Amino acid sequence: MTSLAHDRYCDEIAYQVGQFRALVTSGADLSATVPTCPDWSLERLVRHMGGALRWAAALVRARAQEAMAREQVPFRGGPEVEGDAAALDAWLAEAGDLVVGALREAGPDTKVWSWTGMASSGFWARRMAHEITVHRADAALTVGLPYEVAPDIAADALDEWLELVEWVQRNAPHEAAKELRGPGRSIHLHATDAEPALNAEWLVELGEEGVSWRRGHEKATVALRGPLTSVLLAIYRRLPLDTPGLEILGERELLEFWLQRTSFG
Secondary structure: OOOOOHHHHHHHHHHHHHHHHHHHOOOOOOOOEEOOEEEEEHHHHHHHHHHHHHHHHHHHHHOOOOOOOHHHOOOOOOOOOOOOHHHHHHHHHHHHHHHHHHHHHHOOOOOOOOOOOOOOHHHHHHHHHHHHHHHHHHHHHHHOOOOOOOHHHHHHHHHHHHHHHHHHHHHOOOHHHHOOOOOOEEEEEEEOOOOHHHOOEEEEEEEOOEEEEEEOOOOOOEEEEEOHHHHHHHHOOOOOOOOOOOEEEEOHHHHHHHHHHOOOO
């Protein structure tokens, strides 16, 4: 599947960092529990995201050919004092500058380690764009603010999720992933509000050899229909399947089974 342009990912990371910073400085309660990540507070979510950006920046800048311990990344954990929104905001802003600068300088084709077979700076541009896009949804849900994402980014985030799930299935399946194997089951995802040119429909097949997928409109064992952003967040387990606007046709149990067992980590 063709991904977006490298500069598009870099632009989106910068944009999403700005949106995240606006949440940090909005007067929101940094100690509030993140409903979609209940082990985390809002501040912990911000520190996780900023740390991930700094780690990716360090990998790309070093042209790393193996995993880099997170402890090797300067100031990865964020400000020492908790609850300081101004310090957290400045730290997150710097993280965004670091990763976008490193990615733009490297371009998409520089060899950089990743935990998948896609070892390039382009992988990290795409991964960080979608990582922060979904975690900003976590933050928006925490503070009760609206959330929107550009259609091309949302569709590509679904592509990336499916690509990584497929890679794990074929290369490093864990026990839950192995349970997805079996004949004759399929899932159709249909974004009802997307422009036709975006082709925002997906067919996921659960076969004996693992998961496979493709874009397109085809009949399936179960279909999930709704606005593109809602479909994305449901597949990422950020919205419940009963969210208004989402519709399930066919065997709901298969969709729930899939959501419980998919991971790319």
